[in-house]
Amino acid sequence: MNEYSEAVTRIDVNDYTYHLPPGRIAxxxxxxxxxxxxxxxxxDRIADGFYRDIHQYLDGDALMVFNDTxxxxxxxxxxxxxxxxxxxxxxxxxxxxxxxxxxxGQGAPVQWHCLVGNAKKWKGGDLVIRHxxxxxxxxxxxxxxxxxxxLVNFRWEPSHIGFAEILGQAGKTPLPPYILREATVRDxxxxxxxxxxxxxxxxxxxxxxxxxxxxxxxxxKKGIKTAFLTLHVGAGTFKPVMTDxxxxxxxxxxxxxxxxxxxxxxxxxxGPVVPxxxxxxxxxxxxxxxGAHIHQGNIPSGETLFLSxxxxxxxxxxxxxxxxxxxxxTMWLEKKKSxxxxxxxxxxxxxxxxxxxxxxxxxxxxxxxxxxxLLVEAFAGEAWRKAYRHALxxxxxxxxxxxxxxxxx
Numbered sequence: 001m002n003e004y005s006e007a008v009t010r011i012d013v014n015d016y017t018y019h020l021p022p023g024r025i026a027x028x029x030x031x032x033x034x035x036x037x038x039x040x041x042x043x044d045r046i047a048d049g050f051y052r053d054i055h056q057y058l059d060g061d062a063l064m065v066f067n068d069t070x071x072x073x074x075x076x077x078x079x080x081x082x083x084x085x086x087x088x089x090x091x092x093x094x095x096x097x098x099x100x101x102x103x104x105g106q107g108a109p110v111q112w113h114c115l116v117g118n119a120k121k122w123k124g125g126d127l128v129i130r131h132x133x134x135x136x137x138x139x140x141x142x143x144x145x146x147x148x149x150x151l152v153n154f155r156w157e158p159s160h161i162g163f164a165e166i167l168g169q170a171g172k173t174p175l176p177p178y179i180l181r182e183a184t185v186r187d188x189x190x191x192x193x194x195x196x197x198x199x200x201x202x203x204x205x206x207x208x209x210x211x212x213x214x215x216x217x218x219x220x221k222k223g224i225k226t227a228f229l230t231l232h233v234g235a236g237t238f239k240p241v242m243t244d245x246x247x248x249x250x251x252x253x254x255x256x257x258x259x260x261x262x263x264x265x266x267x268x269x270x271g272p273v274v275p276x277x278x279x280x281x282x283x284x285x286x287x288x289x290x291g292a293h294i295h296q297g298n299i300p301s302g303e304t305l306f307l308s309x310x311x312x313x314x315x316x317x318x319x320x321x322x323x324x325x326x327x328x329x330t331m332w333l334e335k336k337k338s339x340x341x342x343x344x345x346x347x348x349x350x351x352x353x354x355x356x357x358x359x360x361x362x363x364x365x366x367x368x369x370x371x372x373x374l375l376v377e378a379f380a381g382e383a384w385r386k387a388y389r390h391a392l393x394x395x396x397x398x399x400x401x402x403x404x405x406x407x408x409x
Contacts, residue, residue: 005310005313005314006247007352008246008247008310008313008350008351008352008353009245009246009247009248009310009313010245010246010247011245011246011247011350011351011352011374012244012245012246013241013243013244013245013246013249013369013374014244014369016368016369016373016374016377017368017369017373018368018385018388018389018392019368020367020368020392020398021392024392024396024397024398025178025179025397025398025399025402026397026398026399026400026401026402026403027179027180027181027401028401029190029191029209029401030210030397030401033051033194033209033210033211033212034050034051034052034210034211034212034214034215035050035051035052036050036051036209036210036397036402036403036404037049037050037051037396037397037403037404038050038051038053038054038057038210038403038404038405038406039387039390039391039396039403039404039405039406040057040405040406041380041383041384041386041387041405041406041407041408042408043383043408044383044386046386046387046390048394051210051211051215051404052212052214052215052218054215054219054362054406055215055218055219055221055222055224057406058219058222058224058272058274058360058406059224059271059272060222060223060224061223061224061270061271061272062224062225062271062272062273062274062359062360063224063225063226063227063265063266063269063271063272063273063274064219064224064225064226064227064274064275064276064362065226065227065228065229065262065273065274065275065276065280065284066193066195066205066208066211066226066227066228066229066276066277066280067193067205067208067228067229067230067231067233067276067277067279067280067283068193068195068196068197068198068228068229068230069196069198069199069200069201069205069230069231069232069233069279070192070196070197070198070199070200070201071173071174071191071192071196071201071202071203071204072090072104072164072167072168072171072174072199072200072201072202073167073168073170073171073172073173073174073188074089074090074091074167074171074174074202075087075088075089075090075171075172075173075174075183076088076089076090076129076138076140076167076170076171076172077172078127078128078129078140080121080122080127082121084118084121085117085118086116086117086118086119086121086122086127087116087117087118088114088115088116088117088127088140088152089114089115089116089117089174089202089235090112090114090152090167090171090202091112091113091114091115091149091202091234091235092112092113092234093110093111093112093113094111094112094113094151095110095111096110096111099255099342100199100200100232100255101198101199101200101257103163104162104163104164104167104199104200105162105163105164106162106163107159107160107161107162107163108154108155108156108157108159108161108163109153109154109155109159110153110154110155110163111143111151111152111153111154112151112152112154113146113149113150113151113152114149114150114151114152115148115149115150115235116142116149116150116152119142119150122142124142125141126139126140126141127139127140127141128140129170131169131170135169136156136157136158136161136166136169137156137157138154138155138156138166138170139154139155139156140152140153140154141153154166164199173187173188173191174202174203174235175187175191175400176203176399176400178367178399179399179400179401190209190401191204191209191400191401192204192209193205193208193209193211194211194212194213195208195211195228198230198232198257200230200232200255201232201233201234202233202234202235203233203234203235203237203400204233204400205231205233205276205277205279205280206277206364206400206401207276207277207278207280207362207363207364207404208276208277209400209401210404211276225265225269227261227262227265227266228262229256229257229258229259229262229280229283229284230256230257230258231254231255231256231279231280231282231283231345232254232255232256233254233279234252234254235252236251236252236254237279237372239252240367240369240370241369241370241371246348246350246371246374249348249371250309251309251346251347251348251371252346253306253344253345253346254279254344254345254346255342255343255344256283256286256342256343256344256345257340257341257342258283258287258340258341259339259340259341260330260333260334260339260340260341263287263326263329263330263333263341264330266284266287266326266357267323267326267327267330272359272360273357273358273359274358274359274360274361274362275357275358275361275362276362277362277363278361278363278372278375281349281357281358281361281375281379282345282347282349282375283345284357284358285312285347285349285355285356285357285358286307286343286345286347287325287326287329287341287357288322288325288326288356288357289307289311289312289315289325289347289356290305290307290325290329290343291320291324291325291326291327291328291329292315292319292320292324292325292328293311294325294328294329294331294332295320295324295325295327295328296317296320299332300332303336303338303342304342304343304344305341305342305343305344306343306344306345306346307343307344307345307346307347308346309346309347309348310348311347312347312353312354313352313353319356322356322357325356329341348371348374349374349375349378349379350371350374350375350377350378351374351377351378352378353378355378355379355409358379358409359408359409360406360407360408360409361376361379361380361405361406361407361409362404362405362406363376363404363405363407364398364399364400364402364403364404364405365388365391365396365398365399365402365403365404365405366399367399376407379407379409380407380408380409383407384407387405387407391403391405
Protein backbone atom coordinates (compact mmCIF):
# COMPACT_ATOMS: atom_id res chain seq x y z
CA MET A 1 0.00 0.00 0.00
CA ASN A 2 1.10 3.59 -0.53
CA GLU A 3 1.37 6.20 2.22
CA TYR A 4 -2.17 7.47 1.57
CA SER A 5 -3.81 4.04 1.73
CA GLU A 6 -1.91 3.13 4.87
CA ALA A 7 -3.24 6.27 6.59
CA VAL A 8 -6.78 5.33 5.57
CA THR A 9 -6.51 1.79 6.92
CA ARG A 10 -5.34 3.14 10.31
CA ILE A 11 -8.65 4.99 10.82
CA ASP A 12 -9.90 4.21 14.34
CA VAL A 13 -13.46 2.89 14.22
CA ASN A 14 -14.00 4.05 17.81
CA ASP A 15 -14.03 7.64 16.53
CA TYR A 16 -17.22 6.95 14.56
CA THR A 17 -19.78 6.07 17.14
CA TYR A 18 -22.60 7.60 19.17
CA HIS A 19 -24.98 6.56 21.95
CA LEU A 20 -28.09 4.85 20.56
CA PRO A 21 -30.67 4.08 23.27
CA PRO A 22 -32.48 0.78 22.58
CA GLY A 23 -35.79 2.63 22.72
CA ARG A 24 -34.85 4.59 19.60
CA ILE A 25 -34.51 1.50 17.43
CA ALA A 26 -37.51 0.88 15.17
CA UNK A 27 -38.58 -2.69 15.86
CA UNK A 28 -41.61 -2.41 13.59
CA UNK A 29 -42.23 -0.55 10.32
CA UNK A 30 -44.29 2.60 9.99
CA UNK A 31 -47.96 2.08 9.17
CA UNK A 32 -47.52 4.13 5.99
CA UNK A 33 -44.22 3.83 4.12
CA UNK A 34 -44.10 7.39 2.83
CA UNK A 35 -45.03 8.86 6.22
CA UNK A 36 -41.55 8.04 7.53
CA UNK A 37 -39.60 11.13 8.54
CA UNK A 38 -36.75 12.48 6.44
CA UNK A 39 -33.91 14.53 7.87
CA UNK A 40 -32.38 16.72 5.16
CA UNK A 41 -28.76 17.73 5.74
CA UNK A 42 -27.01 20.12 3.37
CA UNK A 43 -23.60 20.80 4.92
CA ASP A 44 -24.49 22.28 8.34
CA ARG A 45 -28.12 23.14 7.51
CA ILE A 46 -30.73 20.68 8.77
CA ALA A 47 -34.43 20.47 7.91
CA ASP A 48 -37.15 18.09 9.09
CA GLY A 49 -39.39 16.59 6.43
CA PHE A 50 -41.12 13.42 5.26
CA TYR A 51 -40.30 10.91 2.55
CA ARG A 52 -43.49 11.76 0.67
CA ASP A 53 -42.01 15.23 0.06
CA ILE A 54 -38.51 14.16 -0.98
CA HIS A 55 -39.03 15.61 -4.47
CA GLN A 56 -39.08 19.09 -2.91
CA TYR A 57 -35.47 18.78 -1.77
CA LEU A 58 -33.99 17.61 -5.08
CA ASP A 59 -33.22 19.48 -8.29
CA GLY A 60 -35.43 18.74 -11.26
CA ASP A 61 -32.49 17.45 -13.28
CA ALA A 62 -31.51 14.80 -10.72
CA LEU A 63 -31.18 11.09 -11.47
CA MET A 64 -32.14 8.79 -8.58
CA VAL A 65 -30.72 5.26 -8.65
CA PHE A 66 -32.48 2.46 -6.75
CA ASN A 67 -31.46 -1.10 -5.85
CA ASP A 68 -34.18 -3.48 -7.07
CA THR A 69 -32.92 -6.59 -5.27
CA UNK A 70 -35.53 -8.71 -3.54
CA UNK A 71 -35.10 -10.27 -0.09
CA UNK A 72 -35.41 -14.05 0.00
CA UNK A 73 -36.90 -15.88 2.97
CA UNK A 74 -33.46 -17.13 3.92
CA UNK A 75 -34.02 -18.34 7.51
CA UNK A 76 -35.26 -21.95 7.74
CA UNK A 77 -36.38 -23.33 11.08
CA UNK A 78 -36.01 -27.10 11.56
CA UNK A 79 -37.03 -29.22 14.56
CA UNK A 80 -35.47 -32.55 15.41
CA UNK A 81 -37.50 -35.41 16.82
CA UNK A 82 -36.09 -34.50 20.23
CA UNK A 83 -37.69 -31.05 19.88
CA UNK A 84 -34.36 -29.26 19.42
CA UNK A 85 -34.72 -26.19 17.23
CA UNK A 86 -32.05 -25.61 14.57
CA UNK A 87 -32.07 -22.50 12.40
CA UNK A 88 -30.30 -22.53 9.04
CA UNK A 89 -29.61 -19.10 7.53
CA UNK A 90 -28.78 -19.35 3.82
CA UNK A 91 -26.06 -16.82 2.94
CA UNK A 92 -24.91 -17.56 -0.60
CA UNK A 93 -24.88 -20.50 -3.03
CA UNK A 94 -21.92 -22.81 -3.69
CA UNK A 95 -23.20 -25.55 -6.04
CA UNK A 96 -24.19 -26.09 -8.79
CA UNK A 97 -23.96 -22.31 -9.41
CA UNK A 98 -22.52 -19.46 -7.33
CA UNK A 99 -24.59 -16.86 -9.20
CA UNK A 100 -27.43 -16.04 -6.81
CA UNK A 101 -30.35 -15.59 -9.19
CA UNK A 102 -29.39 -18.70 -11.16
CA UNK A 103 -29.03 -20.72 -7.96
CA UNK A 104 -32.42 -19.65 -6.66
CA GLY A 105 -34.09 -20.92 -9.82
CA GLN A 106 -32.49 -24.35 -9.69
CA GLY A 107 -34.09 -27.60 -8.66
CA ALA A 108 -32.65 -30.08 -6.19
CA PRO A 109 -29.98 -30.69 -5.07
CA VAL A 110 -28.17 -27.46 -4.15
CA GLN A 111 -25.41 -26.50 -1.74
CA TRP A 112 -25.30 -23.20 0.15
CA HIS A 113 -22.99 -21.55 2.63
CA CYS A 114 -25.10 -21.10 5.76
CA LEU A 115 -25.01 -19.96 9.34
CA VAL A 116 -26.43 -22.59 11.67
CA GLY A 117 -28.01 -21.74 14.99
CA ASN A 118 -27.74 -24.46 17.67
CA ALA A 119 -25.38 -26.44 15.40
CA LYS A 120 -24.14 -28.55 18.31
CA LYS A 121 -27.55 -30.25 18.34
CA TRP A 122 -27.19 -31.23 14.67
CA LYS A 123 -25.08 -34.37 14.94
CA GLY A 124 -25.31 -35.64 11.39
CA GLY A 125 -28.25 -36.94 9.43
CA ASP A 126 -31.06 -35.11 7.70
CA LEU A 127 -33.18 -32.32 9.02
CA VAL A 128 -36.63 -32.48 7.48
CA ILE A 129 -39.52 -30.12 6.79
CA ARG A 130 -42.74 -31.50 5.33
CA HIS A 131 -44.95 -28.82 3.83
CA UNK A 132 -48.33 -28.96 5.59
CA UNK A 133 -50.16 -29.03 2.27
CA UNK A 134 -48.02 -31.84 0.93
CA UNK A 135 -46.49 -29.50 -1.64
CA UNK A 136 -42.92 -30.62 -0.92
CA UNK A 137 -40.57 -32.28 1.57
CA UNK A 138 -37.25 -30.53 2.28
CA UNK A 139 -34.10 -32.26 3.55
CA UNK A 140 -30.91 -30.55 4.82
CA UNK A 141 -27.53 -32.17 5.56
CA UNK A 142 -24.32 -30.57 6.83
CA UNK A 143 -21.37 -31.10 4.47
CA UNK A 144 -18.64 -29.45 6.58
CA UNK A 145 -17.73 -26.36 8.59
CA UNK A 146 -16.29 -23.44 6.61
CA UNK A 147 -15.08 -20.35 8.49
CA UNK A 148 -17.90 -19.03 10.65
CA UNK A 149 -20.51 -21.11 8.81
CA UNK A 150 -21.25 -24.44 7.20
CA LEU A 151 -21.76 -25.88 3.75
CA VAL A 152 -25.27 -27.32 3.79
CA ASN A 153 -26.73 -29.64 1.16
CA PHE A 154 -30.43 -29.25 0.39
CA ARG A 155 -32.63 -31.62 -1.56
CA TRP A 156 -36.37 -31.81 -1.87
CA GLU A 157 -39.21 -33.70 -3.46
CA PRO A 158 -40.49 -33.02 -6.02
CA SER A 159 -37.02 -31.96 -7.14
CA HIS A 160 -38.04 -29.78 -10.10
CA ILE A 161 -39.32 -26.95 -7.85
CA GLY A 162 -36.94 -23.97 -7.77
CA PHE A 163 -35.09 -23.28 -4.53
CA ALA A 164 -36.57 -19.78 -4.34
CA GLU A 165 -40.05 -21.32 -4.12
CA ILE A 166 -38.87 -23.72 -1.42
CA LEU A 167 -37.48 -20.82 0.63
CA GLY A 168 -40.63 -18.80 0.03
CA GLN A 169 -42.73 -21.59 1.56
CA ALA A 170 -40.37 -22.92 4.24
CA GLY A 171 -38.31 -19.87 5.17
CA LYS A 172 -38.74 -16.75 7.27
CA THR A 173 -37.81 -13.12 6.66
CA PRO A 174 -34.16 -12.56 7.71
CA LEU A 175 -34.71 -9.55 9.93
CA PRO A 176 -31.55 -7.81 11.18
CA PRO A 177 -30.16 -9.14 14.50
CA TYR A 178 -30.90 -5.84 16.28
CA ILE A 179 -34.65 -6.25 15.67
CA LEU A 180 -35.27 -8.30 18.77
CA ARG A 181 -38.40 -10.17 17.78
CA GLU A 182 -39.51 -13.04 15.60
CA ALA A 183 -40.34 -12.31 11.97
CA THR A 184 -44.06 -12.29 11.15
CA VAL A 185 -46.02 -12.84 7.96
CA ARG A 186 -46.32 -9.05 7.66
CA ASP A 187 -42.52 -8.71 7.45
CA UNK A 188 -42.55 -10.61 4.15
CA UNK A 189 -44.14 -7.50 2.67
CA UNK A 190 -42.87 -4.66 4.83
CA UNK A 191 -39.20 -5.76 4.76
CA UNK A 192 -39.27 -5.47 0.99
CA UNK A 193 -39.16 -2.42 -1.26
CA UNK A 194 -42.23 -1.93 -3.43
CA UNK A 195 -40.08 -2.14 -6.57
CA UNK A 196 -38.09 -5.26 -5.56
CA UNK A 197 -37.84 -7.64 -8.52
CA UNK A 198 -34.52 -9.55 -8.53
CA UNK A 199 -34.39 -12.22 -5.82
CA UNK A 200 -31.12 -12.68 -3.99
CA UNK A 201 -30.68 -10.52 -0.85
CA UNK A 202 -30.62 -11.63 2.77
CA UNK A 203 -31.10 -8.02 3.90
CA UNK A 204 -33.25 -5.27 2.45
CA UNK A 205 -31.82 -2.11 0.87
CA UNK A 206 -33.66 -0.28 3.62
CA UNK A 207 -33.43 3.31 2.33
CA UNK A 208 -35.86 2.23 -0.37
CA UNK A 209 -38.49 0.83 2.01
CA UNK A 210 -40.18 4.24 2.26
CA UNK A 211 -40.75 4.80 -1.46
CA UNK A 212 -44.27 4.35 -2.85
CA UNK A 213 -45.89 4.67 -6.28
CA UNK A 214 -47.13 8.10 -5.14
CA UNK A 215 -43.57 9.28 -4.50
CA UNK A 216 -42.45 8.04 -7.92
CA UNK A 217 -45.30 9.99 -9.51
CA UNK A 218 -44.14 13.19 -7.77
CA UNK A 219 -40.56 12.60 -8.90
CA UNK A 220 -41.70 12.12 -12.48
CA LYS A 221 -43.83 15.27 -12.46
CA LYS A 222 -40.83 17.30 -11.32
CA GLY A 223 -38.69 15.83 -14.09
CA ILE A 224 -36.50 13.76 -11.76
CA LYS A 225 -35.37 10.61 -13.54
CA THR A 226 -35.23 7.19 -11.89
CA ALA A 227 -33.12 4.16 -12.74
CA PHE A 228 -32.39 0.76 -11.22
CA LEU A 229 -29.44 -1.51 -10.55
CA THR A 230 -29.14 -4.74 -8.58
CA LEU A 231 -26.84 -5.49 -5.66
CA HIS A 232 -27.70 -8.55 -3.63
CA VAL A 233 -27.13 -7.53 -0.02
CA GLY A 234 -25.28 -10.09 2.07
CA ALA A 235 -25.34 -10.73 5.80
CA GLY A 236 -21.96 -9.00 5.96
CA THR A 237 -23.83 -5.69 5.99
CA PHE A 238 -24.65 -6.44 9.65
CA LYS A 239 -21.21 -7.80 10.50
CA PRO A 240 -19.91 -5.71 13.40
CA VAL A 241 -16.50 -4.12 13.11
CA MET A 242 -14.54 -6.06 15.74
CA THR A 243 -11.22 -4.29 15.18
CA ASP A 244 -10.03 -0.85 16.22
CA UNK A 245 -8.34 -0.08 12.88
CA UNK A 246 -10.67 -0.27 9.88
CA UNK A 247 -7.83 -1.78 7.84
CA UNK A 248 -8.19 -5.01 9.83
CA UNK A 249 -11.88 -5.37 8.95
CA UNK A 250 -12.74 -7.75 6.11
CA UNK A 251 -15.61 -6.77 3.82
CA UNK A 252 -17.66 -9.55 2.21
CA UNK A 253 -18.02 -9.36 -1.56
CA UNK A 254 -21.57 -8.91 -2.87
CA UNK A 255 -22.90 -9.73 -6.32
CA UNK A 256 -24.26 -6.98 -8.55
CA UNK A 257 -25.84 -6.65 -11.98
CA UNK A 258 -26.12 -3.45 -14.05
CA UNK A 259 -27.75 -3.32 -17.45
CA UNK A 260 -26.49 -1.43 -20.49
CA UNK A 261 -29.43 0.98 -20.17
CA UNK A 262 -28.21 2.31 -16.81
CA UNK A 263 -24.66 2.78 -18.08
CA UNK A 264 -26.06 4.80 -21.00
CA UNK A 265 -28.22 6.87 -18.64
CA UNK A 266 -25.21 7.66 -16.46
CA UNK A 267 -23.14 8.63 -19.50
CA UNK A 268 -25.84 10.94 -20.88
CA UNK A 269 -26.86 12.50 -17.56
CA UNK A 270 -25.46 15.95 -16.74
CA GLY A 271 -27.31 16.66 -13.48
CA PRO A 272 -26.75 15.32 -9.95
CA VAL A 273 -26.84 11.56 -9.33
CA VAL A 274 -28.61 10.49 -6.13
CA PRO A 275 -28.20 6.87 -5.04
CA UNK A 276 -30.97 5.58 -2.80
CA UNK A 277 -29.18 3.57 -0.16
CA UNK A 278 -25.57 2.70 0.58
CA UNK A 279 -25.87 -0.41 -1.63
CA UNK A 280 -26.75 1.71 -4.65
CA UNK A 281 -23.92 4.12 -3.81
CA UNK A 282 -21.31 1.36 -3.44
CA UNK A 283 -22.40 -0.17 -6.74
CA UNK A 284 -22.23 3.15 -8.60
CA UNK A 285 -18.82 3.96 -7.16
CA UNK A 286 -17.63 0.43 -8.00
CA UNK A 287 -18.63 1.00 -11.63
CA UNK A 288 -16.29 3.96 -11.83
CA UNK A 289 -13.29 2.02 -10.46
CA UNK A 290 -13.94 -1.04 -12.61
CA GLY A 291 -14.14 1.22 -15.65
CA ALA A 292 -11.01 3.07 -14.55
CA HIS A 293 -9.04 -0.17 -14.42
CA ILE A 294 -10.23 -1.15 -17.91
CA HIS A 295 -9.38 2.36 -19.17
CA GLN A 296 -5.89 1.89 -17.73
CA GLY A 297 -5.48 -1.29 -19.74
CA ASN A 298 -6.29 -3.86 -17.08
CA ILE A 299 -8.71 -5.93 -19.17
CA PRO A 300 -10.62 -8.61 -17.21
CA SER A 301 -10.24 -12.12 -18.57
CA GLY A 302 -13.53 -13.56 -17.36
CA GLU A 303 -17.20 -12.77 -17.89
CA THR A 304 -17.66 -11.09 -14.52
CA LEU A 305 -15.81 -8.27 -12.79
CA PHE A 306 -14.45 -7.99 -9.26
CA LEU A 307 -13.49 -4.93 -7.21
CA SER A 308 -11.39 -5.53 -4.11
CA UNK A 309 -11.96 -3.79 -0.78
CA UNK A 310 -9.06 -1.31 -1.01
CA UNK A 311 -8.73 -0.93 -4.81
CA UNK A 312 -9.51 2.84 -4.92
CA UNK A 313 -7.03 3.64 -2.18
CA UNK A 314 -4.22 1.75 -3.91
CA UNK A 315 -4.66 3.43 -7.29
CA UNK A 316 -1.48 4.63 -8.95
CA UNK A 317 -1.30 7.25 -11.67
CA UNK A 318 -3.82 9.81 -13.00
CA UNK A 319 -7.52 9.08 -12.66
CA UNK A 320 -9.77 9.04 -15.72
CA UNK A 321 -12.82 11.29 -15.91
CA UNK A 322 -16.15 9.72 -15.01
CA UNK A 323 -17.24 9.49 -18.65
CA UNK A 324 -13.93 7.91 -19.66
CA UNK A 325 -14.37 5.19 -17.05
CA UNK A 326 -18.01 4.56 -17.97
CA UNK A 327 -17.15 4.50 -21.69
CA UNK A 328 -14.44 1.92 -21.07
CA UNK A 329 -16.90 -0.21 -19.10
CA THR A 330 -19.54 0.10 -21.82
CA MET A 331 -17.11 -0.85 -24.58
CA TRP A 332 -15.93 -3.90 -22.59
CA LEU A 333 -19.55 -4.98 -22.14
CA GLU A 334 -20.27 -4.54 -25.86
CA LYS A 335 -17.23 -6.63 -26.78
CA LYS A 336 -18.66 -9.35 -24.57
CA LYS A 337 -21.93 -9.01 -26.51
CA SER A 338 -23.84 -8.84 -23.27
CA UNK A 339 -26.65 -6.52 -22.18
CA UNK A 340 -25.88 -6.94 -18.48
CA UNK A 341 -22.71 -6.22 -16.53
CA UNK A 342 -22.22 -8.72 -13.70
CA UNK A 343 -19.65 -8.75 -10.97
CA UNK A 344 -18.81 -8.62 -7.28
CA UNK A 345 -17.70 -5.71 -5.17
CA UNK A 346 -16.06 -5.68 -1.76
CA UNK A 347 -15.55 -1.90 -1.87
CA UNK A 348 -15.32 -0.21 1.50
CA UNK A 349 -15.95 3.53 1.62
CA UNK A 350 -14.30 5.30 4.54
CA UNK A 351 -13.26 8.90 5.33
CA UNK A 352 -10.72 9.99 2.74
CA UNK A 353 -12.52 8.31 -0.15
CA UNK A 354 -13.03 10.50 -3.24
CA UNK A 355 -16.55 10.15 -4.62
CA UNK A 356 -16.82 9.92 -8.41
CA UNK A 357 -20.47 9.08 -9.09
CA UNK A 358 -22.64 10.37 -6.24
CA UNK A 359 -23.86 13.91 -5.45
CA UNK A 360 -26.44 13.20 -2.72
CA UNK A 361 -27.41 10.15 -0.69
CA UNK A 362 -30.71 8.84 0.67
CA UNK A 363 -30.01 6.52 3.58
CA UNK A 364 -31.24 5.30 6.95
CA UNK A 365 -29.69 6.01 10.34
CA UNK A 366 -26.94 3.45 10.89
CA UNK A 367 -25.47 1.53 13.80
CA UNK A 368 -22.69 3.11 15.86
CA UNK A 369 -19.21 2.05 14.75
CA UNK A 370 -20.45 0.42 11.54
CA UNK A 371 -18.88 0.53 8.09
CA UNK A 372 -22.05 2.25 6.90
CA UNK A 373 -21.51 5.09 9.35
CA LEU A 374 -17.95 5.48 8.06
CA LEU A 375 -19.42 5.72 4.55
CA VAL A 376 -21.74 8.53 5.68
CA GLU A 377 -18.81 10.41 7.25
CA ALA A 378 -16.83 9.96 4.03
CA PHE A 379 -19.69 11.51 2.05
CA ALA A 380 -21.18 14.15 4.35
CA GLY A 381 -18.19 14.89 6.59
CA GLU A 382 -18.65 15.89 10.23
CA ALA A 383 -22.19 17.09 9.45
CA TRP A 384 -23.52 13.61 10.19
CA ARG A 385 -22.77 14.08 13.88
CA LYS A 386 -24.93 17.19 14.09
CA ALA A 387 -27.62 15.43 12.04
CA TYR A 388 -27.67 12.38 14.32
CA ARG A 389 -27.78 14.53 17.47
CA HIS A 390 -30.71 16.43 15.93
CA ALA A 391 -32.50 13.18 15.06
CA LEU A 392 -32.07 11.76 18.56
CA UNK A 393 -33.35 14.97 20.11
CA UNK A 394 -36.37 15.13 17.78
CA UNK A 395 -37.56 11.55 18.20
CA UNK A 396 -36.50 10.02 14.89
CA UNK A 397 -36.63 6.24 14.64
CA UNK A 398 -33.31 4.47 13.87
CA UNK A 399 -31.97 1.55 11.81
CA UNK A 400 -33.65 -0.63 9.18
CA UNK A 401 -37.33 0.03 9.89
CA UNK A 402 -36.67 3.59 11.00
CA UNK A 403 -36.66 7.03 9.42
CA UNK A 404 -34.04 8.30 7.01
CA UNK A 405 -31.76 11.09 5.83
CA UNK A 406 -30.98 12.96 2.66
CA UNK A 407 -27.32 14.01 2.74
CA UNK A 408 -25.70 16.29 0.20
CA UNK A 409 -22.00 15.95 -0.55
